[in-house]
Amino acid sequence: MSLRYAILTLLATEPASGYDIVKHFRETLGYFWNAKHQQVYQELKKLSEDGNVLVENQGQEDKPDKKNYRLSAAGLAELQQWLAGSVPPNKINDALLVKLYAGQFTDVANLKAEMHSHRQTHENTLQALLATEQRYRKLTPAEQAHHQLPYLTLRRGILGEQAWLAWADEVMQVLDEQDARS
Amino acid sequence: MSLRYAILTLLATEPASGYDIVKHFRETLGYFWNAKHQQVYQELKKLSEDGNVLVENQGQEDKPDKKNYRLSAAGLAELQQWLAGSVPPNKINDALLVKLYAGQFTDVANLKAEMHSHRQTHENTLQALLATEQRYRKLTPAEQAHHQLPYLTLRRGILGEQAWLAWADEVMQVLDEQDARS
DNA sequence: GCCCATTATGCAAAAACTTGCATAACAATA
DNA sequence: TATTGTTATGCAAGTTTTTGCATAATGGGC
Numbered sequence: 001m002s003l004r005y006a007i008l009t010l011l012a013t014e015p016a017s018g019y020d021i022v023k024h025f026r027e028t029l030g031y032f033w034n035a036k037h038q039q040v041y042q043e044l045k046k047l048s049e050d051g052n053v054l055v056e057n058q059g060q061e062d063k064p065d066k067k068n069y070r071l072s073a074a075g076l077a078e079l080q081q082w083l084a085g086s087v088p089p090n091k092i093n094d095a096l097l098v099k100l101y102a103g104q105f106t107d108v109a110n111l112k113a114e115m116h117s118h119r120q121t122h123e124n125t126l127q128a129l130l131a132t133e134q135r136y137r138k139l140t141p142a143e144q145a146h147h148q149l150p151y152l153t154l155r156r157g158i159l160g161e162q163a164w165l166a167w168a169d170e171v172m173q174v175l176d177e178q179d180a181r182s
Numbered sequence: 183m184s185l186r187y188a189i190l191t192l193l194a195t196e197p198a199s200g201y202d203i204v205k206h207f208r209e210t211l212g213y214f215w216n217a218k219h220q221q222v223y224q225e226l227k228k229l230s231e232d233g234n235v236l237v238e239n240q241g242q243e244d245k246p247d248k249k250n251y252r253l254s255a256a257g258l259a260e261l262q263q264w265l266a267g268s269v270p271p272n273k274i275n276d277a278l279l280v281k282l283y284a285g286q287f288t289d290v291a292n293l294k295a296e297m298h299s300h301r302q303t304h305e306n307t308l309q310a311l312l313a314t315e316q317r318y319r320k321l322t323p324a325e326q327a328h329h330q331l332p333y334l335t336l337r338r339g340i341l342g343e344q345a346w347l348a349w350a351d352e353v354m355q356v357l358d359e360q361d362a363r364s
Numbered sequence: 365g366c367c368c369a370t371t372a373t374g375c376a377a378a379a380a381c382t383t384g385c386a387t388a389a390c391a392a393t394a
Numbered sequence: 395t396a397t398t399g400t401t402a403t404g405c406a407a408g409t410t411t412t413t414g415c416a417t418a419a420t421g422g423g424c
Contacts, residue, residue: 001410002277009284019372032279039411041374064372064419076287083288086296087277089303095184095269097214097338102191103331105258106265114268121271149285152356156279156349163345167338174334183380183412201402221381223404248402 002087003043006033008071008079011053015070018044028132031125031157044069052078100171108182112175119168126161129154184269185225188215190253190261193235197252200226210314213307213339226251234260282353290364294357301350308343311336 010021021044022037044067047053052075056068071079096118103111136144136151144151192203203226204219226249229235234257238250253261278300285293318326318333326333 002275002280003410005277005284006280009280009287012284012287017372018374023371029283030274032274032276032283034273034275036412037372038374038413042410045374063370064417066372079284080287083281083284084292086299087281089300090276090278091216092212092214093184093216094214094272094338095187096272097335098184098188098191099265099269101211101214101332101335102187102194102261102265105191105194105262110266117268118271148356148360150283152353153279153283155352156276159345159349159352160342163341167341170337170341171334174330178330185380199402200404205401218382219402220383220404224381227404 003033003035003039004047005079005082006035007040007043007047008052008075008082011069011071012076012079015068017058017066017068019066031129031160032153047075051075108175108178112172112179115168115171115175119165119172122161122164122168126158126165129157129161133158185215185217185221186229187261187264188217189222189225189229190234190257190264193251193253194258194261197250199240199248199250201248213311213342214335229257233257290357290360294354294361297350297353297357301347301354304343304346304350308340308347311339311343315340 006025007021010016010024016024018037018041022035022040025033025035025040044053048055048069052072053069054072056070057065058068059065096114099106099114100111132154133151136147136154139147188207189203192198192206198206200219200223204217204222207215207217207222226235230237230251234254235251236254238252240248240250278296281288281296282293314336315333318329318336321329
């Protein structure tokens with residue numbers, strides 16, 4: 001349900017195509033929002049039918065045509081109405097933790113390999129977030145103030161990933177000990 | 183898709199009813215798995231049809247009858263097959279971060295109230311997890327060793343919640359400053 | 365020249381998940 | 395005594411999300 005509002009939020013800052021939005025989720029905002037392209041296209045269609053966004057077809061010469069979406073007054077109103085309410089706490093479903101919980105039914109080597117692979121992903125994410133933070137820190141105070149709230153969400157990503165990696169170290173230590181004992 | 187394996191994992195430790203499983207998710211494992219009761223009942227039905235679990239109707243005197251599910255050999259095999267593969271990295275969709283990101287379109291008081299309310303939830307969760315950790319620490323070394331992997335998932339919950347709260351402090355500080363300036 | 369990645373959109377079907385309603389007995393509380 | 399909470403299960407319908415397929419042009423590497 002909140003995908004709708006995630007899209008409206010992006011469009012509130014600047015007009016974009018479905019492709020742009022998907023790219024944004026994948027490359028920049030993946031630490032707090034993820035969606036497949038089909039889901040985004042479908043939601044944009046609905047938003048368009050409901051009058052929350054306006055579409056403009058843009059023919060491009062060397063690339064496929066794109067549809068440029070921008071927020072309508074009604075769209076901004078709906079976003080603000082959503083913002084006025086409270087959002088439910090996050091639902092967590094973590095398959096990796098299920099696997100660890102059930103770890104006694106598989107071998108330690110498997111668990112170690114899995115942790116290793118996930119740690120790589122999280123390390124990559126953290127590095128990308130830290131690089132973004134560096135770029136933020138080089139902005140002028142006025143620019144920083146302007147992006148302060150998005151920056152706070154970036155901080156969530158950074159602190160979250162650091163905590164994940166600290167946890168992974170604990171896990172690897174225990175798994176190494178288990179390995180040594182067998 | 184992993185709900186299936188979360189359920190098989192719980193049943194691998196001990197037989198349980200749908201109600202028991204839901205309760206377990208809600209009260210104990212909510213920091214890494216969540217599901218509504220309907221979803222659990224539906225999945226148990228499928229697991230039963232596929233021969234992965236065995237059912238036994240238990241009449242109870244003062245309470246409604248319950249269905250006791252336990253893992254079959256085929257169920258254990260399927261769980262182990264799933265464990266042998268790798269699990270995809272977690273998909274994150276955090277509506278609170280969307281709201282913060284779009285914070286410029288609402289007022290600071292609203293954001294502060296929302297953060298406050300979420301912080302309360304996370305503090306309660308952390309306290310519950312820390313209490314569970316204290317109980318674990320009072321076990322004998324042999325018992326601790328037996329629950330070492332579930333304990334590692336508990337650590338994830340604790341480190342995750344602590345990181346969340348540390349982040350919330352950063353956010354509240356910024357929001358207080360913004361409030362003071364206006 | 366062939367394959368793959370990127371840009372750009374979409375339909376159709378399946379699977380996963382939520383919401384609303386329904387039943388039913390007991391215990392505690394207002 | 396009426397309502398609410400806990401135990402215990404489930405159907406039916408809806409919404410959300412995923413998966414599979416499809417098209418189409420350009421540019422780069424082998």
